Amino acid sequence: MFCRTRLGAEGVAERLVERGTRAVAIHGDKNQAARARALADFTYGRAQVLVATDVAARGIHVDGVACVIHLDLPDDPKDHVHRSPHRGPARPAW
Numbered sequence: 001m002f003c004r005t006r007l008g009a010e011g012v013a014e015r016l017v018e019r020g021t022r023a024v025a026i027h028g029d030k031n032q033a034a035r036a037r038a039l040a041d042f043t044y045g046r047a048q049v050l051v052a053t054d055v056a057a058r059g060i061h062v063d064g065v066a067c068v069i070h071l072d073l074p075d076d077p078k079d080h081v082h083r084s085p086h087r088g089p090a091r092p093a094w
Helices: 007-020 032-043 078-083
Strands: 023-026 051-054
Touching: 007 023, 007 051, 023 032, 032 051
Parallel strands: 023 051
Antiparallel strands: none
16 A cells, blocks of 8 residues: 555554454655565565555565555555556556
8 A cells, every 4th residue: 555644654553453364564764674574474465454655665666466546645646656566567557
């Protein structure tokens, strides 16, 4: 899932956990060790949902992601390409 703000990402992850979904947040207020741990938890199935901001998500690649949810649209349409898995040529839907 993608949120615009750090507080938004943290809040969404907390609400998911409260409802029984294993979720982790990744954003700029977390140190590198915490971001690496969250990504590992998601990659290896210990977390079902990774909630991230655009900046934190750059450069992340996880195989087998079934669904990407954009809770907030990116400010820059090019960021949409970084958020979504590539299934061929990068072609925005708009």
